[in-house]
Amino acid sequence: MTDNRPLRSDMGWSTPDKIVVKGFDLTKDLLGKIDLGAMAFLEITGRIPNAREADVFNALLVTLVEHGMTPHAIATRMVHMAAPEALQAAVAAGLCGVGTVFAGGSEQAARMLQAALKDKGADADLAALAEEIVADHRRRKVPVPGIGHPLHKPIDPRTPVLFAIAQRNGFRGRYIGLMEAVCASAERTFARSLPINATGAIGSILCELQFPWQICRGIAVISRAIGLVGHIAEEMRNPIAREIWDRTEHEVTRNATAGKD
């Protein structure tokens, strides 16, 4: 055992009369003093956000909580119907789908922006970087992260509000600038409306807050966990999972057996 690496963590620890979380005394420094969004910031970054950071970060988290009857919400409701005694498993099931296609997009936007601005000085030519990014995605035939929306046209109504909240708090920097330049370049290149969507806005603001892109999906996971608990609360009052399931099973059975007898 002599060659064991010691296990170190700064998340938290307890003694009989004290609970320490990220270096702060839970009962003296945190309870009743910071809100849940600020607490999430502390958990991820290791420090309590100032008021400006907390304002921006809460807004990002609030944005991603609820999007109506998403695939995640349907999955959670199905599992809740089948295992109502295990509420946590129903939330976990829906969260499993916070992936590359739905809800995980801010990760890709932040990754793109951080890669482009890595090692670049304050005088980086954002328009030129944006042209490169768009050309590269076009060449690889993959969509540019953070722009375009199937429903919200010509603009995604969340984007200007989030950017305004960032700006009023002093977080409108070059990541947002690059995201806007990417949008402009893509609209020229593809000759159609490709507004910055909510994931593009959130991804670029997370960069302004200095979050590494690798953790950005976690922001969506936190918000979505809240939303999925909300869906279970509604399902308890007004269940619809069984109706969705019944219709699906009946139609599949009808189509599979048609003309079989």
Place this chain on the structure above:
Amino acid sequence: MTDNRPLRSDMGWSTPDKIVVKGFDLTKDLLGKIDLGAMAFLEITGRIPNAREADVFNALLVTLVEHGMTPHAIATRMVHMAAPEALQAAVAAGLCGVGTVFAGGSEQAARMLQAALKDKGADADLAALAEEIVADHRRRKVPVPGIGHPLHKPIDPRTPVLFAIAQRNGFRGRYIGLMEAVCASAERTFARSLPINATGAIGSILCELQFPWQICRGIAVISRAIGLVGHIAEEMRNPIAREIWDRTEHEVTRNATAGKD
């Protein structure tokens, strides 16, 4: 299809220029105006909390975010090591363990309190109800929810702080009163220190906020989702999962093979 029940939900919906969440315009009414804890309250109850409710509810949520190297945190870190590309699955794995033994206890406390005070008037005899509750649990040989803690003795430091936050906001009512009476009765009955623990405090305050007991585990799920994202963020900077795994596997192998060759 004529006998389908219509699918109704009030969670949210969108049009090209508008996103509605629980009846509120996301961009006009919520973004930059409510914090994440208030948003969670809205998701679950359908209304925006007033400042007092938001203060209390945020404190409950903040309490449950982080408890150090819990079984959930270890599970999440193991899964993150094995599938780092699927951050959401690592959080989901840890959340699967928000069950009856760990982290789900406020559900049981709230259930006990709501069952006891159902159909009771404002003049209910809390001491007598508490005696009944404790006697019933003793008879069934099951622990009384919400009291006792293996580490935090003689009191759980979170409980007085949470009760003070509830009180300053006008939420110190008969559910907290009954929880305190249960604690007193149990300490007399079992003749040892059985302080109200954090789940007892949280369960009784959730009752004061009029949350049905069935959704209380969801509060722990929300907080723990944040905590588990925090553990992944630390694991990215300072991984310890591999060391825990290595030690476990080596010891098991050593013990299994001892004297086998």
Place this chain on the structure above:
Amino acid sequence: MTDNRPLRSDMGWSTPDKIVVKGFDLTKDLLGKIDLGAMAFLEITGRIPNAREADVFNALLVTLVEHGMTPHAIATRMVHMAAPEALQAAVAAGLCGVGTVFAGGSEQAARMLQAALKDKGADADLAALAEEIVADHRRRKVPVPGIGHPLHKPIDPRTPVLFAIAQRNGFRGRYIGLMEAVCASAERTFARSLPINATGAIGSILCELQFPWQICRGIAVISRAIGLVGHIAEEMRNPIAREIWDRTEHEVTRNATAGKD
């Protein structure tokens, strides 16, 4: 560290040239020599089943693999659509729903039978035990596990086939006998058709194989994992998740917005 309890496990271990699983040499004793059902038996019980046990156990497992478009299958397909890069998370999501309402029923049947026959000799009066069981469930107003089916009437076609497979292999004992007596008693008591369903058949046969009831849900989990991988394979060839989601979201939005402008 001196007071650590040693970590012991008999699951398996490896050396550079050898892999041992439950005491057997994987490459010499198992590969190409036992089928997957027998391997599952070994994993759970610690010994290789004889041919009769393997025949019965494979049949139980095969029964539970596929039930068409269940809530679990819908959950898995939703998650696969949202996070196609994480196939394992989609299976995990569906498995989260192997609970008390769907797919977990054999656990409850086995528990009932094992509780009733505990400490009973070979001459136990099955009819009298069955009467007690049915009367007790009636009194508590909870359904008797293992009997009745919404679709399969007057009998569940799987039950006689599974019982025949058990019988031809020498596993038709008093647990099956008690299950049949419970069925007969319940049909008399409630004066309607309440056939032994597949979970009742499987639960009672698992008792004959001496599986403790606590692990019975695991049998359903194994089978369902296979079924859910099958659903993903079909979803890859012929996706239907998006259509289910689209219809649900559109109807919910239509109903929520009706008369709102």
Place this chain on the structure above:
Amino acid sequence: MTDNRPLRSDMGWSTPDKIVVKGFDLTKDLLGKIDLGAMAFLEITGRIPNAREADVFNALLVTLVEHGMTPHAIATRMVHMAAPEALQAAVAAGLCGVGTVFAGGSEQAARMLQAALKDKGADADLAALAEEIVADHRRRKVPVPGIGHPLHKPIDPRTPVLFAIAQRNGFRGRYIGLMEAVCASAERTFARSLPINATGAIGSILCELQFPWQICRGIAVISRAIGLVGHIAEEMRNPIAREIWDRTEHEVTRNATAGKD
């Protein structure tokens, strides 16, 4: 609703007296007639395997069931300790980790082989293709899938056994040939022992069985689900999760608090 796409699935459907799975009558054609491995083959491919295919496929599945105290097993045991009432959630938690780093490797090997042999005739030059593959991975500085093992040296003992089972059943074709050529080329290029490991063997044999690479991770998921149920069965008899957790938490707390008072 007129533009709905019909929901079609061939997984299965039921009538009161009949259950159909993938076109077969469950009770007449499958129960007692095919083993669990053959059933998994049917679920994924849509047809019952012949005896040779079933022999090979069962061997692949059996290989992946148990690997001792893996990260997945630890995650499952942690969740089982915290939520013992939800066995399915504990298995789901472990399965979430069948990802790119552990247990998901056969997907990458199969993908590599299928990409290389796509559109190639029976006379493809395997040695030349292997050189290209190795050179390409070397250039991109990523490991070649399916070769090398930290413990099993100079060979992985599972590989020759699996290849022999494939050969005796007539499934030793050009995918296995290419995998062997890749191994030879990599050992020359990197001048060290890089044996075909179990995931390389399994990935190439799955190609011989004509499984698309996209579903290969599902094979590992099926096997691992069985293994994780086995770990829970052992944990029920001989729990070790609490000891692992205790040691971890105590060491982390000790290291975090050292010198803090």
